[in-house]
Amino acid sequence: MRPVFRQPVRQAVKMLPAVLFSSLLWAQDSPQPAEGDLPLNELRTFVEVMERIKMAYVEPIDDKTLLENAIKGMLANLDPHSAYLGPESYQELQESTSGEFGGLGIEVGMEDDQLNVISPIDDTPAFAAGIEAGDLILKIDGQLTKGLSLMQAVEKLRGKPGTSVTLTIGRGHQAPFDVKLKRAVIKNRSxxxxxxxxxxxxxxxxxxxxxxxxxxxxxxxxxxxxxxxxxxxxxxxxxxxxxxxxxxxxxxxxxxxxxxxxxxxxxxxxxxxxxxxxxxxxxxxxxxxxxxxxxxxxxxxxxxxxxxxxxxxxxxxxxxxxxxxxxxxxxxxxxxxxxxxxxxxxxxxxxxxxxxxxxxxxxxxVERGKLSTQSQPGMIKEADLARHLDNTQQPASPERKARAEQLQNDNQLAQALSLLKGLNVLGKK
Missing domain, CATH: 3.90.226.10 (2-enoyl-CoA Hydratase; Chain A, domain 1)
Known part of the structure; x- marks a missing residue:
């Protein structure tokens, strides 16, 4: 395999609201910017809104919080997968790609302002509780998820191992139901x-x-x-x-x-x-x-x-x-x-x-489902006959029984195996 790529460039940007505000005032009467220049009218509006919030909001709020919220909103409105990562989120993302992280073991996304499950991860609390791909997470510990950003929702799902969280799940046409999960250190064997x-x-x-x-x-x-x-x-x-x-x-x-x-x-x-x-x-x-x-x-x-x-x-x-x-x-x-x-x-x-x-x-x-067998009434087998000879061979091993049960409970896997067997039969003719 021959990958062709370059490393991303590290960038660090610091914004100084006072300097930005004064420069906008200085440029107020300047001509309209050319294509590619900063949109001065919109930046003036941004600074004005920021100043109004600082003066009139019901509680005091500092410049750093306002700017971080502005950055989060700027990225959240691009697409469902772009996001601003604070120190904790940044660390969690690095841990998740290395294979060990804390949480529920659930991959989530945001669609139409609604938090949904992309998939549970094998052998995690979410997987064991029966969380399914396509489920909607309507509430987290009683709080509605509608209106939350993806990062805000993820922060509420994460927590110290051993602590509990209750998710209200919407699934298809079923009535919403609650699932209580205990957070764990997720050691994901991929x-x-x-x-x-x-x-x-x-x-x-x-x-x-x-x-x-x-x-x-x-x-x-x-x-x-x-x-x-x-x-x-x-x-x-x-x-x-x-x-x-x-x-x-x-x-x-x-x-x-x-x-x-x-x-x-x-x-x-x-x-x-x-x-x-x-x-x-x-x-x-x-x-x-x-x-x-x-x-x-x-x-x-x-x-x-x-x-x-x-x-x-x-x-x-x-x-x-x-x-x-x-x-x-x-x-x-x-x-x-x-x-x-x-x-x-x-x-x-x-x-x-x-x-x-x-x-x-x-x-x-092939849809998901279980295989079921139906016996035909009135059919008599050898084992039903009086004085039938017993089978002296060893019964099926526990491993073989477990494989048979796995295939019976997983229609898609059973169909895949049947197809492989069929391909080999055709290949030998």
Whole structure:
């Protein structure tokens, strides 16, 4: 894989309201600014509003608070993913990409002024409580979330491990209901592998972190070692994966591609132009039959992987439409441990598709659900006959029973495995 990119530039900007105000007064009678210059009339309005708030607001408020609130509003109104990061939020973002952070284990977004769940993270309080992608968080500890910014909502969801928070959830046509969660230190293991029925494997990626690409390589090697021979097929599970590090997504796709473009990004500044190509090295997973599972909680980096494998016709994409986040955010450090998360580019699949607000459409649409069997009344089996011979073979192991139950409870995974088996049957004819 050959990434092409440049490091973002560190910028620090300090604003002095008194100097700004005096300069605006001095420029009051100056001619209208040329294109690209500061809009003086709007800046005069900004300073006037700031002065009115300081003089007339019911409680005293200092310049620093007003300016920070102005910056937050300026970024919040760009798009749902751009935000001003104070010291705590900046630190939390760095921790989340490294794989350990405090909170509920829930990825949230803001749409139409309403806080919604993009996806819960595996093995976290939110996941254990049954929080689902697409749920609306109507209240946090009784306070309405409508009207809160995304960062304000995240701050209320975060807290010390061991403390509790109650979320009021809206789900489909159900009546709103409360879920009480206990915050924890989230140690997110992003990759898990297991053998399925026969010689088929499953690799589940819950989030794309810095080392996810390497972890996928190790999981593939371990599966082949546990199986004792090459895998006959693989299911790559990206459901409810909210995304993460762009380069990690490219590294994961590189395990399944031997050549060709994986993803590229385009924006207004040189730093936003990146391209990732598959390297010439051959992975153990380069040629085995592959099914990728996605759903409405699969976002960003998950969609990069699914889109690349779909465009190269390397995998069958199965499940439901993905989330549709096709933008790239850059973290720009500021002074005093602050930062700005700014949308700087859109990413495109190898064929040039932008999935922004569209998502990845699966090749085979399979809804979530459980498999159920129906017995036919009146049917008699050998075991029902008197004096039938008992089976002397060993009963199924607990591991095999657990796998069978897993497939019965997960219709999408069961369908993916059936498809892999069918592809192998056809391939042997």
């Amino acid at each position: 990759v898990r592998g297991q053998l399925l029925d026969g010689d088929y494997g499953l690799v589940r990626i819950s989030q794309f972190q810095t080392h996810t690409g390497k972890e996928v390589g190790k999981a593939l090697q371990q599966l082949e070692k546990d199986n004792g021979k090459p895998l006959a097929g693989l299911v790559l599970d990206l459901r409810n994966n909210p995304g993460g590090v762009l380069q990690a997504a490219a590294e994961v796709a590189d395990h399944f591609l031997s050549r060709g473009r994986i993803v590229y990004t385009e924006g207004r500044i040189p730093n936003s132009h990146m391209s990732f190509d598959a390297g010439p090295q051959i992975s153990i997973a380069s040629h085995i039959p592959l099914v990728v599972l996605i759903n409405g909680g699969s976002a960003s980096a998950s969609e990069i992987v699914a889109g690349a494998l779909q465009d190269h016709k390397r995998a069958v994409i199965m499940g439901t439409n993905s989330f549709g986040k096709g933008s790239v955010q850059t973290i720009l450090p500021l002074n005093d441990d602050h930062g700005v998360k700014l949308t700087t580019a859109l990413y495109f699949t190898p064929s040039g598709r932008s999935i922004q607000a569209q998502g990845i459409e699966p090749d085979i649409q």
